[in-house]
Amino acid sequence: MAAQDTAEQLLHLKLAFLAGEPPASVLSLARKAGEGSITPHVQHFLLENCTSTNVEGRQNCTYTTTILKRIIAEIELSSGIVIDELYEEFAQRMLSKAKDPLLNKADYIYKEISFLPSSDDNTSPGLVSMVARLSCSSNMLEGDTGCSLWPSSLFLSEFILSYPKIFSKKCCLELGSGVGLVGICLNHIAASKVILTDGDSSTLTNMKENMELNNLCVGGEHPKLLDECTNKVECKYLSWEEVSESDLGGCQPDIVLGADIIYDPICVPHLVRVLSTMLRRDGYQGKTNGTSSDEFVTEGPIAYIAIVVRNVDTFNCFGKAAADAKLSVVNITSNAAPANFLPYMLSYDRSSVQLLRITSSS
Known part of the structure; x- marks a missing residue:
């Protein structure tokens, strides 16, 4: 995969995480960025650009923990290498949830919806045209449809x-x-x-x-x-x-x-x-x-x-x-x-x- 394509796939992975995309979608993009598997390079990218920065402290803890759990499970199932930092980040989040039960029960999740330039625009890859920051309901099936x-x-x-x-x-x-x-x-x-x-x-x-x-x-x-x-x-x-x-x-x-x-x-x-x-x-x-x-x-x-x-x-x-x-x-x-x-x-x-x-x- 060309360096430009790799950078684009990693950008998509980051933006999907910030947008609160379903875990299956985030994992799919993580595989694509690693050319079929969630490589140590992709894991480091997730830690440095998604979970560690933690979206200015607003990202829902349960969502992030779920992503980490799914990633670790998939890598282990495929006999791949899980980097130590990923295990440590997951362990810290699980410990935080155990100490503070309220972290398990978040009715709203912070999302960043990033609009990328269209393919017709002559812009450099990696640029974002606009970002909308939104607090959205995580219970759209429980009647809170207006905030979804x-x-x-x-x-x-x-x-x-x-x-x-x-x-x-x-x-x-x-x-x-x-x-x-x-x-x-x-x-x-x-x-x-x-x-x-x-x-x-x-x-x-x-x-x-x-x-x-x-x-x-x-x-x-x-x-x-x-x-x-x-x-x-x-x-x-x-x-x-x-x-x-x-x-x-x-x-x-x-x-x-x-x-x-x-x-x-x-x-x-x-x-x-x-x-x-x-x-x-x-x-x-x-x-x-x-x-x-x-x-x-x-x-x-x-x-x-x-x-x-x-x-x-x-x-x-x-x-x-x-x-x-x-x-x-x-x-x-x-x-x-x-x-x-x-x-x-x-x-x-x-x-x-x-x-x-x-x-x-x-």
């Missing part, structure tokens, strides 16, 4: 970074913002205004903390405090069921975004009402989204929704409700496929995500 990181959010973020001209200098509002990854990307490409919303108070609290982790000024209740900030994001509570027409009409975003927000048939009518109100063309004062030769051009506000269709009936329910509300829903996944900025995230199935463009005819 979903494929649709990753896809929508890649879409924003692939087509920055669509969002640059536009007022962008996201529905169901969750951990806030999309908002961080919108700020990165210089959207004129970024408004993140969610209807769950605990999710909103975590989202605000994530904005601060990324050195962004957070506003919402006191928007005047944001006037002097260049990196600013507004985080607002927005319940689709309870928000009034007048409050929605006062937002007037150029672009509405959402990731995995079509999931519950009970919420569909409320979501369609919100979209219909925000996408109305009457009284719209914003700019067009692109140039006259741009396939994304529109004379009014537009929405981009990324979804994984987990229930066909729910998706069809949304389609019918949108049509009744005179909303045009077009699947643009094949025509607007984003660049792959996350090649190291083996657990991220980009092919499962669809991208919808929604506009209003009223």
Whole structure:
């Protein structure tokens, strides 16, 4: 393997660890970096660049211990050489867990999502375009879905970074913002205004903390405090069921975004009402989204929704409700496929995500 390829594989291994990828994915990348086995060189790299630095002290102890345990078990099973430092690191972490039981029970895990330059960019390997630092729930199957990181959010973020001209200098509002990854990307490409919303108070609290982790000024209740900030994001509570027409009409975003927000048939009518109100063309004062030769051009506000269709009936329910509300829903996944900025995230199935463009005819 060429030195450049080896460096790239090791970078992917490090970024996968920092992103909290599943242990199986991290082990797969470790094997690839060692050309089929987890060599002493790869082990030293893990210790020096992942576990020892410990992500500025934020990385979840249980996650790191699990990775070390799996690596040691695989090397021993293949009769390979486990370096002494790896055994020592694992032993120290097991001892720490025994002394402090709370380390075994972490509801949140810190992740660093690093976006690499696309293969089309003429940049040196090893560079990272952007890093988003996120506190995410480790219990997505126990109801804490709003603080989890979903494929649709990753896809929508890649879409924003692939087509920055669509969002640059536009007022962008996201529905169901969750951990806030999309908002961080919108700020990165210089959207004129970024408004993140969610209807769950605990999710909103975590989202605000994530904005601060990324050195962004957070506003919402006191928007005047944001006037002097260049990196600013507004985080607002927005319940689709309870928000009034007048409050929605006062937002007037150029672009509405959402990731995995079509999931519950009970919420569909409320979501369609919100979209219909925000996408109305009457009284719209914003700019067009692109140039006259741009396939994304529109004379009014537009929405981009990324979804994984987990229930066909729910998706069809949304389609019918949108049509009744005179909303045009077009699947643009094949025509607007984003660049792959996350090649190291083996657990991220980009092919499962669809991208919808929604506009209003009223």
